[in-house]
Amino acid sequence: MAVFTPVSEADARELLTRYSIGEFVSLRGITAGIENTNFFLETTQGSYVLTLFEVLTQEQLPFYIELMHHLASKGVPVPHPQALKTGERLTRFKDKPCAIVTRLSGGYEASPSAEHCRQIAATLARAHMAAVDFPIQQPNLRGLDWWRKTTPAILPFLAPEQSELLTSVLDEQIALAQSEAYQALPRGPAHCDLFRDNVLFDGTFEMPRIGGIIDFYFAGCDTWLFDVAVAINDWCIERASGVFKPELVDAWLSAYAAVRPFTSEEREVWPRILQAAALRFWISRLYDYHLPRPAQTLKPHDPTHFERVLTARRTSPAPVLP
Known part of the structure; x- marks a missing residue:
């Protein structure tokens, strides 16, 4: 478990005096995550996540906290x-x-x-449509500027062919970001x-029911197409190879487009946005x-997985946006 800051039961009881969400019942560390310290917190009034x-600063955090409040207030789970x-x-x-947030089911x-x-x-x-009128602006802090700044620090650890792949794709993304099509993308x-x-999902595998989306602490203002690409690069692939499963991709993209249709500019840049993700x-x-x-x-994720995904995106045709 990634626990950077220990929290005792006495600590949690003291924190709860600042809220009106019930008395302390239990506290349990969450066995996931590499950016924050997270705990399941039970009180006499409900279940929460502490x-x-x-990493995120006091100045950056209102974007994430208020975005979740904004979406929840509009009925997004x-x-x-x-x-x-x-x-x-x-x-x-x-x-x-x-912060303390409600714990979703599933x-x-x-x-x-x-x-x-x-x-x-x-x-x-x-969620994308509900956030259109969200008033706070904050860039994706793990976007292109961060890629450019971070790449020199990791290149010494890479084999020559890995360095070539990474720097080539990064150069292509820098050029893409300056294009008219990219600038016209909905965001x-x-x-x-x-x-x-x-x-999170409730229900059964055959009849799932979505419980909600969690962990907004990498959120930022970016192209919505990048958000879609990040998702299908994980949801719709063969794990071992990174290659897409067509039936999952088709289901994902069709359901998204039924709520927010894709634009011509999104279709134009889609293969490169998949590589960006x-x-x-x-x-x-x-x-x-x-x-x-x-x-x-702390157990970092295997970086070779996304090397395989990136290679697959460069060697196989991109799925067609509906």
Whole structure:
């Protein structure tokens, strides 16, 4: 478990005095995540997730907290940040920024079906449309500028052919970002990390029911197409090869387009945006693997997975947007 900041039961009881969400019942560390310290928090009034932010700053956090509040208020199934007695939704605890959000029901589906893909795709499209009038602007902090800044730090760890692949794709993305088609892409607040383990489902495998989208702490204003590409690069692939499963891709893209149709500019740049989504996670996993931050127990994800995904995106035709 990635626990950067220990929290005791006494600590949690003290924190709860700032809220009106019941008395302390239990606290349990969450066995996932490499950016924040997370705990399941049970009170006499409900189930919550307590997060201490280890990387994001007090100035950056209102975007994420208020975005979740905005979406939840519009009926999108996301964790709802709880207000303190002062009315704010963000505090400091153990000298770290801190928030408590509602815990959604369900669990993540490791091997999603076409129906799982349809439900999450439609929900993501709803989230994009619901966020159109969100007033806070903040860039995707793991976007192109971060890729450019981080690449020199990880290149010394790579084999020559890996360096060539990474730098070639990065150069192509820099050029793409300057194109008219890219500048015309629909954009706004985006999740930017919609992997299958960030979505919860209730029900059965045959009849799933979406519980909601979690972990918005990589969100930022970006192209909505990038958000779609991040998702299908995880939801719709053969794990071993990174190659797409056509029936899952078709279900995902059709369900999304039924809520928010794709534009001609999105169709034009789609193959390169798929590569951008793979590059983003290859770079971040390389960084976490070779330059890890201290933690009590921290197991970075395997960076070679997204090297395979990126290679697959460059060697196979991109699926057609509906």
